[in-house]
Amino acid sequence: MNDTSTLKLGHIQGETGIWEMVIGLEIHAQISSKSKLFSGASASFGSEANRNVSLVDAAMPGMLPVINEFCVEQAVKTGLALNAKINNVSVFDRKNYFYADLPQGYQISQFTKPIVGEGEIIVDLDDGEQTTIGIERLHLEQDAGKSLHDQHPTKSYIDLNRTGVALMEIVSKPDIRSPQEAGAYVKKIRSILRYIGACDGNMEEGSLRADCNVSVRKSGEEFGTRCEIKNLNSIRFIIQAIQSEAERQVDILEEGGTIDQETRLFDTSTGETRSMRSKEDAHDYRYFPDPDLLPLEFSESWVQDIKEKLPELPDSLKKRLIKDFGITSYDASILVEEKDYVDFYQQAANGRDGKLTANWMITELFGALKKDNLSFLESPITSENLGELISLISNGTISGKIAKEVFSEMMKSKKSPSEIVKEKGLEQVSDDSEILKLIDQVISDNQDKVNEYLSGKDKLFGFFVGQVMKLSQGKANPGVVNKLLKEKLK
Amino acid sequence: MSELLDLNLVEASKALKNKEISSLELTKAYLKSISDTSSLGAYLEIVEDKAITMAKESDKKLIDGNARPLEGIPVGIKDMFCTKDIKTTASSKILENFIPTYESTVTQNLWNDGAVILGKLSCDEFAMGSSNETAAKGNVINPWLKNKKMSPGGSSGGSAAAVAARSALAATGTDTGGSIRQPAAFCGITGLKPTYGRCSRWGIVAFSSSLDQAGPLTRTVSDAALMLNSMAGYDQKDSTSANLKMPDLMDYLDKGIKGKKIGIPKEYTQNGISEDIVNFYEKSIAWLRDEGAEIIPVSLPHTKYALPAYYIIAPAEASSNLARYDGVRYGARQEASSLDEMYELTRGNGFGDEVKRRIMIGTYVLSSGYYDAYYLKAQKVRRLIKEDFENVYKKVDYILTPSTPTTSFELGKKQDPLTMYLNDIFTVPASLAGLPGISLPVGLDKSGLPIGIQLIANSFDEAGLISTARVLEMSAGFNFIADGAAK
């Protein structure tokens, strides 16, 4: 095994040198519409087989598509959020191929003239760095149905509920250089889609899937032959699949082999990619403009209307959080990941210590939710209550240590922190005379240690502080304890 | 009974409204005609019970004075129109058992206006053909000659034959490159293809989506006007449907053509036209001049390229439109152990030779490496053809041409696909340009076969097309009845 610890992410050490990954992503995002792209059947998930199917979706003879306005609007909105060029005239094409869950024998998609052209987004990496990833295009298309292969030994079962559901395919430029960058890119796209409400981003239900195009090259060389890994539905799988695919390609190239351009599947059980068996059938999709649909046209003023209604997006919000609340870029990028986080944070931090609020939210709240297996929306602690807790810490009512106790009680009982503090009598004690009493008690109980301290064992100071705090059940104000102890033990 | 069959649609409608006849007796007369002329093979499916029920309902409305525009009129429907609970096969084996659960917009419009369905009419398979010989259930015979089996034309051959044989008072057809106008010409009746977008395509089995249009086949121009009044209309379910109101065509029957300009394109008389047709074409020009029209020679320079462009575009769209016939959700399936084998056997077995040829051509011209040379080139030529018409319509109101280069031919005589394609040489240009066209009979040739003349109007000018056709109809005074028609 090579020592990979010094390698950059996305680099692979081979016998012949260091290989670099080149990655491009095609994200399929299901539009959060009520009905399908070209029919009035429901686009909802999880219904009984063939329930959400119209005669149009089943491609009955003579059935015709009529486009859903909401879907067009979401594509434009997304294009604007991706800082991309909006094409006021675009064309729907038919992509022709035979498959059991493709009733028409073609997918209605956009090929030469997509609704959205080039754009770019800023992606936040784990080390706090940022990078810009280019967007090649975004187009509207129909989803396919679902084939179930495990219901019968010699038959496949076909459910057309997903057939015709509206998708946006967002194609990146091959600008991504590591699996982690790919993961961050998907995260960012998902976050943008959720902000603007174009897609719920639910990867488990398949609302967001990615095809990953992966190739490797020696630094500075031309792009290598790429393979496409189809339909990855979690960020973890995206990262794993790209890493293992790149390693596979390096192994082949190092042995003097060549890469076949092909479509591959990621096997989650082995963590490796494998070639799709149906690949021997060379595809020729015979794209041509769908004669059942006319070119899609809209005015610039319609686009401007949508632009004006666009909510504040993560990048701008992040800058604002840093400026208004003085938090770190890293904390800000975590908070803007989800619209719900930012809204919560802004309410909790309003008029309070922004840094402290961010710490409590990211470390304590996120940690506790994860431990209890709760989603953010299920949080027992509201933004008002977290904000109140921050106030109690800041104004000295409770110490940080007591705050943690209050916090875990808040997780359990959903009560407000002031209520908990009052009920349990947890207010911090800062009164000199009360603390002096405790100090006297500790000194008299530990006369031997006092002597050691006075004869030069300075380290014991911490011990006295601890004893006083313990005696106060944590309620003594540590600052005051420190100050008074120093005077007492002179 | 025979007197009932003598009435054309407009006359029958009047007689029904005046309570001189009932829809039940009219419908029964036509049902009897259907059985009397069954050897022609025009009908694929007869729905006697339904016809009787609908006729009775119409009679009620007639008695109550609530008659709708087509109340009680028995019509035949080309098998390309999906009809709810009535087998719809597009004359193909692959759809031999298909029973739609829905009704096409155009036929629904007819029923909403009181028409009575007699049954489903044969056509070329998936409307691909010009002789009705590609129908899975066999040829339809042109009723015109009793001693010879002549082609009714295609693809709406069953529709044209039924109207000519008086086994339907009127019929629906679809026209992609001439499939209404050419069979109308062959069978001595009137066939109207409206402007693309005038009739909804929803529920009509698609052949070539950018060209397909429904229209009526009738005995007279006024009958066509009355039928199209009901068939046409905006439909939100068809994105290519035109949201334009069509005026009541019956108001345009007697407008005349004084001062109108008729264009005579020089490209339509050049080669291979039969002499009799040329004679009647010249007569038609003279008749229109006599009625006060100004005759203007015009040129449509790209006419020659219409047919080759059509035989790229139509098969290309068809290859994709027919991909849905895969044996999964409907239609005749050939069992096999793998999905791909099932597809290949189902489609190889279910489609006839002409359909397979067109699918192959269509697949080829769209395939990688050939798209630009064939498909894109054809679309560019299509624009030039459309521009030819646009230029001519700056100078004239209507264009007059023969409908076909020859009259009907004997069944089984034209084996070569390419020779067959040449039938549509005069109808295809207007199809590519999306323009409305009508073919009406103006005389008989030496062997006693009808000759059709075509009028082409500018987009959405069906009203003017009707006025002009009506003038020509009156001048020609064509009142022959086919030898094989029900008496």
Place this chain on the structure above:
Amino acid sequence: MPNKDTIVDVPTVNKIARLSRLDIPEVNKESLTNDLNNILGFVAQLDEVDTSNVEPLASVTGHKLPLRSDDVNDGNIEDLVLKNAPESSSGFFVVPKVIE
């Protein structure tokens, strides 16, 4: 466009038949190849037309693509959807096993 006489050969016809999912019996292949060559030879006339400055025309309608509002007003008709199916089971269409 290529030479008129031999635009497609039998292997090409096999390829196109495969793309079209059409089983063509061996005995028919030669005559089909001939027919296709005749038709493709005929349409090759378009080569004569100068289209260098011509935009392709996909649709003759002058209007814009109409948009519908996002309402659920269809579906819930599994019985109608499955009614003509050659094979179905517990609400699914059934086909020979597909191998991915």
